[in-house]
Structure formats: structure tokens, C-alpha cells
Amino acid sequence: MRPDNPTVSCCGEADAYWCDDVRVRNGRTYCRITDTRPNELLGRRPVDVGTELYIPDRAVKWDEGNPTGHVIVFLVHGLGGFKAVVCFVQVTGA
Numbered sequence: 001m002r003p004d005n006p007t008v009s010c011c012g013e014a015d016a017y018w019c020d021d022v023r024v025r026n027g028r029t030y031c032r033i034t035d036t037r038p039n040e041l042l043g044r045r046p047v048d049v050g051t052e053l054y055i056p057d058r059a060v061k062w063d064e065g066n067p068t069g070h071v072i073v074f075l076v077h078g079l080g081g082f083k084a085v086v087c088f089v090q091v092t093g094a
Contacts, residue, residue, distance in 0.1 A: 011074045011075075011076070011086060011087070013042055013043075013044075014042055014043040014044040015044065015074045015075055015076065015077075015086075016042075016044075016072050016073070016074050017033050017035045017044075017047055017072070017073050017074075017075060018033070018034050018035035018037075018070040018071065018072060019031035019032065019033055019034060019035070019053065019070075019071050019072065019073040019088075020034040020070055020071050021034055022071055028054060028055075029054075029055040029057075029060070029088070030052055030053065030054055030055060031052070031053055031055060031071060031073060031088070032049075032050055032051065032052050032053075033047050033048065033049050033050065033051045033053070033073075034049060034070075035047075035049065035070075036049060045077050047075065053073060053075075053085055054085070055073070055085055055088045056085065059085045059086055059087055059088045060088045060090075061087060061088065061089045061090070064089070064092075065089060065090050065091055065092025066089050066090075066091060066092060067091075067092060068091070069091060070091065071088070071089070071090055071091055072087075072088075072089045073085055073087070073088050073089075074086050074087040074088075074089075
């Protein structure tokens with residue numbers, strides 16, 4: 001569920017990208033897309049590996065992680081490509 005609106009889902013698998021290269025600069029969180037899975041099989045729009053995204057604090061899931069072994073960012077897409085980060089889920093132990 002979205003951290004900024006807990007009654008709304010973060011989206012689905014077609015909106016999820018691995019974003020394992022996480023950095024903090026000047027108190028702001030950024031990640032770079034590291035997901036090389038085939039977009040066609042996941043039904044998602046392409047986002048180039050290496051694309052850096054700003055992660056707003058409102059999108060960070062502080063209360064839960066995921067056991068996938070990857071940091072996951074959920075994106076909403078618009079006409080010109082990705083539009084916004086809606087969830088940023090960190091890794092937890094399996």
C-alpha cells in the first residue's frame with residue numbers, strides 16, 4: 001500500500017522496477033534502475049537501466065520491506081514516459 005495513502009495500492013508487477021543502486025545526496029534519496037528483466041514479459045513500459053530517480057520521502061515504505069532481494073520502486077507512467085515514483089520498498093530478510 002502507498003505510504004502517503006495507505007488505502008491505495010502501490011500498483012502492480014507492471015509498475016515495479018528493481019532499483020538497487022541507492023544513494024543519499026544532500027539529505028535526498030536517489031536510486032538508479034538496475035532491472036534487466038524483459039519488459040514485455042512483465043507487461044511494463046521500458047525504463048533504461050541506469051536511469052536515476054529521486055525518491056520523495058512520501059514514497060518510502062518505512063513500515064514494511066520485501067523479501068525479493070531487490071529494492072523495488074513503483075512508477076506511474078504518463079505520455080512521455082515515467083511520471084512519478086509512488087512507492088519505494090527496501091529489502092528485508094527472507
